[in-house]
Amino acid sequence: MSKKKLKDHLINRDWCKGCGICVAMCPKDVLVLDGDEKAMASHPEKCIACRQCEKMCPDLAIEVITEDAHGKEE
Amino acid sequence: MAVKEYIRERFFPHMWCPGCGHGIVLNGLVRAVEELAINKNELVIVSGIGCSSRISGYVDFHSLHTVHGRALAFATGVKLSKPKLNVIVPMGDGDALSIGGNHFIHAARRNINITALVMNNRTYGMTGGQYSPMSGVGVKATTAPYSTIDNAFDCVELARAAGASFVARTTVYHVNQLSELIKKAIVHDGFSVVEIFSQCPTYFGRKNKQGGAVDMLKIFKEKTVLIGSDKKKDNPALMERGIFVEKELPEYCKAYDEVIARARKA
Numbered sequence: 001m002s003k004k005k006l007k008d009h010l011i012n013r014d015w016c017k018g019c020g021i022c023v024a025m026c027p028k029d030v031l032v033l034d035g036d037e038k039a040m041a042s043h044p045e046k047c048i049a050c051r052q053c054e055k056m057c058p059d060l061a062i063e064v065i066t067e068d069a070h071g072k073e074e
Numbered sequence: 075m076a077v078k079e080y081i082r083e084r085f086f087p088h089m090w091c092p093g094c095g096h097g098i099v100l101n102g103l104v105r106a107v108e109e110l111a112i113n114k115n116e117l118v119i120v121s122g123i124g125c126s127s128r129i130s131g132y133v134d135f136h137s138l139h140t141v142h143g144r145a146l147a148f149a150t151g152v153k154l155s156k157p158k159l160n161v162i163v164p165m166g167d168g169d170a171l172s173i174g175g176n177h178f179i180h181a182a183r184r185n186i187n188i189t190a191l192v193m194n195n196r197t198y199g200m201t202g203g204q205y206s207p208m209s210g211v212g213v214k215a216t217t218a219p220y221s222t223i224d225n226a227f228d229c230v231e232l233a234r235a236a237g238a239s240f241v242a243r244t245t246v247y248h249v250n251q252l253s254e255l256i257k258k259a260i261v262h263d264g265f266s267v268v269e270i271f272s273q274c275p276t277y278f279g280r281k282n283k284q285g286g287a288v289d290m291l292k293i294f295k296e297k298t299v300l301i302g303s304d305k306k307k308d309n310p311a312l313m314e315r316g317i318f319v320e321k322e323l324p325e326y327c328k329a330y331d332e333v334i335a336r337a338r339k340a
Contacts, residue, residue, distance in 0.1 A: 015087040017092035019092040019275075019286075020286070021288055024291075052249075055098075055102070056101070056246075056249055056291075057098075058094050058287075059087060060086070060097065060100065061087075
C-alpha cells in the first residue's frame with residue numbers, strides 16, 4: 001500500500017463554528033482560525049493526512065482528500 | 075469519508091454549541107456505520123430528550139425522537155417487533171441514568187440486542203446546566219452554586235451489575251477508540267453499553283473553570299488510561315477506557331422466538 005498524500009482540505013465554512021479543536025489537535029500545525037473564526041489550512045504542505053481534524057471536528061465540517069502515488073483520489 | 079451519505083445535510087449546521095463533544099460522537103457514529111457498511115434501511119436510531127438526543131435528527135437512518143428517559147423502552151418495542159433491524163440508542167447521562175435509570179437497568183437485565191451510547195457530559199445542558207447523576211461530588215452547576223454533595227454513578231459498574239453483555243468506556247478525545255468501540259457494540263449480540271465522556275464547554279466547563287473545548291479534551295486525555303495500564307497503579311484516580319465486559323449470554327429476541335415456537339407446539 002503506497003503512502004497517501006494530501007490533495008486538499010475541504011472545509012465547510014457554513015458548518016464550522018470556530019471551536020478551534022482542529023487547530024489545537026493537528027500534530028503539524030497545519031490549520032488556523034482565520035479572521036472570521038473559521039478553520040483554514042494555512043500550511044497544507046505540512047499535512048501528513050492523519051485525518052485527526054476530520055475525525056475530531058464536532059461540526060463534521062472538515063474532509064481531508066488524499067491521493068495515492070498514481071494520483072488516484074480517495 | 076462519505077459523511078454526507080449518512081447525515082441529513084438540510085439540518086446542518088447543527089444546534090450544538092461550538093466545541094460540543096456530542097458532535098464528535100456523531101462523527102464517530104457515522105464513521106462506525108460507514109466502516110461496518112450497514113444498510114441505512116436496516117438501522118434505527120431511537121433517542122429521548124436532551125442535547126445528546128438531538129443526534130437522531132441529524133443521521134439519515136430510521137429515527138425515533140421519543141420521550142425523556144424512555145428511549146430504551148421504545149427501542150425494545152422496535153427490536154422485539156423487527157429483530158432484524160440494528161437499533162442504536164444515543165442518550166445523555168441524565169436521560170440514561172436518572173430519568174431513564176429504570177429502563178436502562180431492565181434493558182440490560184433482559185440482554186436485548188440494542189446498542190446504548192451514554193454520552194456523558196456530567197450536566198443537563200439543554201435546560202441550563204443543572205447537575206446530573208454523573209456530575210459527582212464537588213462539582214458546580216446552576217443548581218449547585220456551592221458545589222454538589224451527590225455521588226455519581228459508575229455507569230460501567232451499573233451496566234455490568236444489571237447484566238449487560240458488552241460494556242465499554244471511552245472519551246471523545248480518543249476518536250479512533252470511539253468508532254472502534256461503537257462498531258464492536260453494534261456487532262455484539264446482546265445489550266451493549268458504551269459510555270462516552272463528552273465535553274459541555276458551555277455549562278460544565280464554564281461553571282467548573284475547566285476552560286474551553288480544547289482544554290476539556292486535554293483533561294480527558296490526562297485523566298483516563300487504557301484498561302490494564304501501569305499508570306493506574308501509580309494514580310488510582312485515573313478512569314479506565316476500553317472493554318470491561320464482553321460475553322455471550324442468551325439474547326432476549328431469540329429467547330422470545332423460542333417461547334413462540336414452544337407455544338405453537340403446545
